[in-house]
Amino acid sequence: MQSAVQLAAESGFHPPVLSPEGRQYTIADRQSISKYFLMLYCSAARHPADGNPEGANRDRTEYVWLDEFCLSHPESTSESEIESQRSTELGRLANIFRNATQVAVFCDRPGCRHTDLDCPWGNRIWTIPEILHAERVLRMTRESTHATRIYPTSGRAFREEIQKSAAKLNQWHLYAIYQHSVNSGGVSWQTAIHSLVVEAIRRDEAGNFDDHKYLGKALNGLLPRRAHVDDLGHGGWNDLAWLLELNQGFYNAASLAALCSLPDKSSVSWLGKPINPMPGNERLEPIVTALPVSPPNANSSAGCPPLMIIGGEMIGLRPRLRRDWAGLYNNPDMIRARVIAGGTLALGVLLSFVLLVTGQIFPAIGIFFSVTVGHVLLELVVSTMFLERKGWIFLPDAEWGDLNTIEQLLGQELKPWGMNVKS
């Protein structure tokens, strides 16, 4: 909406402006902004960039979907009635855009291709359902002359460009979303759903929509099973919990619960803001299976869908890393030392046994103690060189932080997952 206002203003229109108190746009404001944007689109479509064959034919009919006009009945005039209709229809947005012939993408930044991660268009929650299944994309790009031009491209090529941008910035959850949309066999539904949910929550937070009112509706239609729009509208978190319950055959919600903080206001006590996506944490493997179950009163947003955990087990969790006392035996690097030490020990014990049998007690005892003590000392020295690799350990963020900090603390370079991917 802000980009549309900016574009319309710079093109000579006079869209409504927000007062300094920061009031919300009214429905009438939003509709007039959409009208300005429609004029802008028509103006740009009359002068298409090279490669847009439709642009040559000015005498044509185009049906355009604009949320502000199409999500409610045209005869509705009451603001509350329009809001109610819009709220319900937003749950169908992914299906609506899935059937669009082409989707126009725009922002107010000059020369923007809309595929970089800092493009304002790409940081709205609703652009996920709008673009994920688009067959054809019209890039509306503001030129330096303030004219807006349209550059058509295939939806696949557009999403692959975003995928590439995501890889450059190590945004692997975003990479997974677009990889799944262009090559669905390459990413499991578990990873794709997880990435979608985390990205939707992240965008909502970035837009200061802290109540996450439309979280479930924005994702409806993007997961394998969709919810009926009448079953949504019980609060964003509850709607999301219902969607995840419907998709329990495709998604293990333990992945999400493991990443989410406890919420401040949400009625879903296990589902709060997730930790920021980092390389690696989008591929955590849950050790239990979990699924949300319906709230006690499905008609109320006051319900609290609990998380049912299946196959739970007790695991020992250590507070810190530990030296591997069996480092001599557990590490391939030590195989030569292990063979030499084992051979020396066996020979020493055999020699001391032979000396004992032949009556040379003191030399036998001396050799026996020397080789066994020497072997134990070697085990001790090697154990200081390696860490235990089995078991579970708690690494607090404050102490371990990001990969660079971990590398400094461990004294060796780590290779994060996905760093070798080239695109």
Ligand SMILES: [Zn+2]
């Ligand atoms: Zn842009």
